[in-house]
Amino acid sequence: MELLNGAGSPAATDLIKDGTEATFMADVVEASQELPIIVDFWAPWCGPCKTLGPALEEAVTAAKGAVKMVKINVDEAQMIASQLRIQSIPTVYAFFKGQPVDGFQGALPGSEIKAFIDRVIEAAGGQSPGGQLDEAVEAAEEMLNDGAAVDAAQTFAAILGEDPKHAAAYGGLVRAHIAMGDLDQAEAILNGAPAEISTTAELEAAHAQLELAKQAANAGPVAELRAAVEADPENHQARFDLAQALYANGKAAEAVDQLLELFRRDREWNDGAAKAQLFTIFDALKANDPIVLNGRRKLSSMIFA
Numbered sequence: 001m002e003l004l005n006g007a008g009s010p011a012a013t014d015l016i017k018d019g020t021e022a023t024f025m026a027d028v029v030e031a032s033q034e035l036p037i038i039v040d041f042w043a044p045w046c047g048p049c050k051t052l053g054p055a056l057e058e059a060v061t062a063a064k065g066a067v068k069m070v071k072i073n074v075d076e077a078q079m080i081a082s083q084l085r086i087q088s089i090p091t092v093y094a095f096f097k098g099q100p101v102d103g104f105q106g107a108l109p110g111s112e113i114k115a116f117i118d119r120v121i122e123a124a125g126g127q128s129p130g131g132q133l134d135e136a137v138e139a140a141e142e143m144l145n146d147g148a149a150v151d152a153a154q155t156f157a158a159i160l161g162e163d164p165k166h167a168a169a170y171g172g173l174v175r176a177h178i179a180m181g182d183l184d185q186a187e188a189i190l191n192g193a194p195a196e197i198s199t200t201a202e203l204e205a206a207h208a209q210l211e212l213a214k215q216a217a218n219a220g221p222v223a224e225l226r227a228a229v230e231a232d233p234e235n236h237q238a239r240f241d242l243a244q245a246l247y248a249n250g251k252a253a254e255a256v257d258q259l260l261e262l263f264r265r266d267r268e269w270n271d272g273a274a275k276a277q278l279f280t281i282f283d284a285l286k287a288n289d290p291i292v293l294n295g296r297r298k299l300s301s302m303i304f305a
Helices: 024-033 047-062 078-083 110-123 129-145 149-162 167-179 183-191 201-217 222-231 236-248 252-265 273-284 290-303
Strands: 016-019 037-042 068-073 091-096 099-105
Touching (some): 024 037, 024 068, 037 047, 047 068, 099 110, 149 167, 167 183, 183 201, 201 236, 222 236, 236 252, 273 290
Antiparallel strands (some): 091 099
8 A cells, every 4th residue: 555656756866956056046046936945055074964864865755755965065055054054064954945944053963854854844835755655544543433444554554664763653553453463463463563663652552452452351340340349349350350340341530540549559569560550651642632631630639648
């Protein structure tokens, strides 16, 4: 499944060129009437330029023609550097309609360069590959919410084919396999995540959901566990097991309430298991979920009481 049509994508040599003072008007000012032009001001003696330049070229190439790049050696273009008041290099400007519209100084990490390119394209009225992928993620999330886990998994996988480090798609693929009941495959995908995104919120959430799914596979019957707690409110293990069973049966709010009650009765029980389980549930849900907001508030009031 291909999300971005790369069949007609221009070659990198058409997207990136070396510019001079003589060609600046044509390559940058005039060309930016049609689409954004990224201008990389560099010099052979500039160490950070050697890192930034290739990273910029990679990001521009990945944009598949939505933006172009011109490289200007400031040692050979001092008049332009002076006119644009370039104080240090590397300096990067984005031109559109003949005017600088964005820019930065110094070397940036790849993720910030990509965000810069996406921002410039979107400001010029275009749609960046990142934006298209984000739309595809939203569509896949809708599939997952509607119960079409297989279709969602295929879409998430296609997104990762375009961007192997797309954290939202990676987390979504894990969650799709959880929804299909294939926990081993979900864990294998999670373990294979690139190091750069392994600690993102999206993968942390997927990890928490996987842990809860594993627990659900062994959860006991709610009715029996509830009866055990009612018969002996100090049976902490029964209350903890009841919380797991409630979550497994889609009753997250009740599960949180039971864990809060367990924490209130004995916060140190089983090495703080109640608090740890609460955080696992909070991580698995969206940060703005009322269950999370209320649960965190109640937990905080107990901790700092």
